Amino acid sequence: MSDHLDTKHENRDETDDPATGEEAVGGTGGHRKVEHARTGEHGELVRDIELADASGAEEVGGPTSLWADGWRVLKHKPLFWLALFLILAMVVMAVFPQAYLWFYNPFPDNPEQAKTFCTLSNSVQSPNAPNGGRPSSTNWFGFDIQGCDLYVRTILGARISIFIGVIVTLASVIIALVFGTLAGYFGRSIDAVIARITDIWFAIPTILGGIVLLSVLRDRGMVEVAFVLTLFGWPSMLRLMRSQVIAGKEQDYVTASRSLGANDFRLMVRHIIPNGITPVIVYATIFIGVIISAEAALSFLGVGVALPNISWGLMISGAQDRILQIPQLLFFPGMALAITVFGFMVMGDMLRDAFDPKGR
Amino acid sequence: MFRYIIRRILQFIPVFFGATFLIFAMVFAIPGDPIQALAGDKPVDPTTKAVLEDRYNLEDPLLEQYGKYIGLIPQDPTLDQEIAGEPGDGFAGVLQGEFGYSLNRRPVSDIMADAIPKTAKLALMAFVFEIVLGISAGVIAGLRRGSFADNLVLVSTLAVIAIPVFVAGYAAQLIVGVRLGWAPVNAAQATFGQLILPAMVLGATSLAYIARLTRTSLNENLRADYVKTATAKGLPRTRVIGRHTLRNSLIPVITYLGIDLGALMGGAIITEGIFNIPGIGRTVFEGIIRSDGPVVVGVTTFLVVIFMISNLLVDVMYAWLDPRIRYE
Numbered sequence: 182m183s184d185h186l187d188t189k190h191e192n193r194d195e196t197d198d199p200a201t202g203e204e205a206v207g208g209t210g211g212h213r214k215v216e217h218a219r220t221g222e223h224g225e226l227v228r229d230i231e232l233a234d235a236s237g238a239e240e241v242g243g244p245t246s247l248w249a250d251g252w253r254v255l256k257h258k259p260l261f262w263l264a265l266f267l268i269l270a271m272v273v274m275a276v277f278p279q280a281y282l283w284f285y286n287p288f289p290d291n292p293e294q295a296k297t298f299c300t301l302s303n304s305v306q307s308p309n310a311p312n313g314g315r316p317s318s319t320n321w322f323g324f325d326i327q328g329c330d331l332y333v334r335t336i337l338g339a340r341i342s343i344f345i346g347v348i349v350t351l352a353s354v355i356i357a358l359v360f361g362t363l364a365g366y367f368g369r370s371i372d373a374v375i376a377r378i379t380d381i382w383f384a385i386p387t388i389l390g391g392i393v394l395l396s397v398l399r400d401r402g403m404v405e406v407a408f409v410l411t412l413f414g415w416p417s418m419l420r421l422m423r424s425q426v427i428a429g430k431e432q433d434y435v436t437a438s439r440s441l442g443a444n445d446f447r448l449m450v451r452h453i454i455p456n457g458i459t460p461v462i463v464y465a466t467i468f469i470g471v472i473i474s475a476e477a478a479l480s481f482l483g484v485g486v487a488l489p490n491i492s493w494g495l496m497i498s499g500a501q502d503r504i505l506q507i508p509q510l511l512f513f514p515g516m517a518l519a520i521t522v523f524g525f526m527v528m529g530d531m532l533r534d535a536f537d538p539k540g541r
Numbered sequence: 542m543f544r545y546i547i548r549r550i551l552q553f554i555p556v557f558f559g560a561t562f563l564i565f566a567m568v569f570a571i572p573g574d575p576i577q578a579l580a581g582d583k584p585v586d587p588t589t590k591a592v593l594e595d596r597y598n599l600e601d602p603l604l605e606q607y608g609k610y611i612g613l614i615p616q617d618p619t620l621d622q623e624i625a626g627e628p629g630d631g632f633a634g635v636l637q638g639e640f641g642y643s644l645n646r647r648p649v650s651d652i653m654a655d656a657i658p659k660t661a662k663l664a665l666m667a668f669v670f671e672i673v674l675g676i677s678a679g680v681i682a683g684l685r686r687g688s689f690a691d692n693l694v695l696v697s698t699l700a701v702i703a704i705p706v707f708v709a710g711y712a713a714q715l716i717v718g719v720r721l722g723w724a725p726v727n728a729a730q731a732t733f734g735q736l737i738l739p740a741m742v743l744g745a746t747s748l749a750y751i752a753r754l755t756r757t758s759l760n761e762n763l764r765a766d767y768v769k770t771a772t773a774k775g776l777p778r779t780r781v782i783g784r785h786t787l788r789n790s791l792i793p794v795i796t797y798l799g800i801d802l803g804a805l806m807g808g809a810i811i812t813e814g815i816f817n818i819p820g821i822g823r824t825v826f827e828g829i830i831r832s833d834g835p836v837v838v839g840v841t842t843f844l845v846v847i848f849m850i851s852n853l854l855v856d857v858m859y860a861w862l863d864p865r866i867r868y869e
Binding site for chain 2: 260377378380381382384385386387388389390392393394396397398399470474477478481482483484494497504505508511515518519520522523526527530
């Protein structure tokens, strides 16, 4: 028993005194009142920090902000650095694919082919393909069925995955910030309307909703798929934001600020949102991974982005019948996908450990 | 508790109609020709189109179309029935178990009839697999916090979550099925032996989530006052954990299982497609390949309805398991 307590406290925010910490985690998950109280305590912790910030404690000495505390925990975690490295590597791949391609020369003998990276005679099924189309020192990942260099395609496939993951997450966070805050803050009829609409959308799992809507859409590019995933993805984010606001608006500092004459907008933007956003940021990091996975699954099923877009899910989908004979067609795009999702998932986990100890 | 359950059921009604209406409207109220859109690039034979437009009542106002589709308004006689002077089918919609017609004019409910038991079998096997192994791994990690086993569970579950179902499916087929020859590659008869590998692939992601959730929940509960009391009064550790802590720790896991079903259904479409299991997932998978939109929409609507009903059941069960549910 006692060793569990000790390890727990080692990982907790140092500003949080052990007594509070113990009470905070003492409740069982699922009991809403207890959860409410716990959120409250967390909120107070944040408030203390914010007050300290406002009074200029940071300049006086010791780091006291939640972010500084989180950073102190994070910088000693190897998994955090691993996740950061993977995410940065993938983001660079999405934004500047040239960073991975400028040194790569798949066709040393034939500069003409290097313009497209694809020649049907190089197909992994063609007898003339260099090294039988298998991975080699010139063509690192080998060739695909269409005779395209698989390394080049795998690198170029990052763009759609990462962009869709980030766009859908940003859009969902914005929806959650606006409507979740309004619902949580004003309550009553506004909340009733927003919460019921959210319930309805929440009842449709993202993949299933995506399959239905995308199967009737003709031109499916990045924008269409991002739109559809946002359409079915936002409800969980909004629910989280709403519960954070409901817990936050009861806090003393909000009452204090209101009695000093702050209007609703100021209360929301200056106090309630900043103090309740941390779990949303943590969830958003994980959400990027979830959405990337969903996009790949939809593209694999044939209702995601359509050719000639390059997407990892689409690459595996196109190789479906040949995978058992030519595993490279699954391995490289599959690995790229798994590494990307893993990066965001681990990052979310690390951020939660550092910033949201109660959510562990 | 009864008030909670009744309230939950009353809340379910608008969600049910709202969600099914959304799906219906997204497909049939889009600008242009819905039947052609459902068929993708494939040309639709004019007779088929006329029949389907008639069966989906596309000439009616949207709400009436939906009423007939969901089964609250009786169906008009179809063209054939009109010629033969027969009455319509009466109420024949989602509420009566009808989910529209394929491009071959076959009722989707007919197509699903043989397939549902196979998918249920696969899902049940995946469920047992993920619950047994997920909870075990979660308990091992949760009891020995910070140990090697704990870190192993934490990192390996993230790795499992990161691998998409279709990559895991093909990899399992390739390695376990083809290279090692331990399991059949094709599960066309959907026998127990054939379904073991697909069920493991399907349940793997949820297994990882369950393990993490159990671990977190167990960790929190181990610090609860009632656990200290139980330890203090001299109960053996096995009893403290087995009878007191674990029971309460599993409540969030049960809630998760309801939500998880949605992911499981998406996964079943992919897994059944890869392993050639003739379940309703494969019906959707093939429906997409063959551009048979009405089948895709019909079966998916069925899956969404199942998802909603199971979540209702989970919530009711939650009230029964956790007497601390807030009374409002």
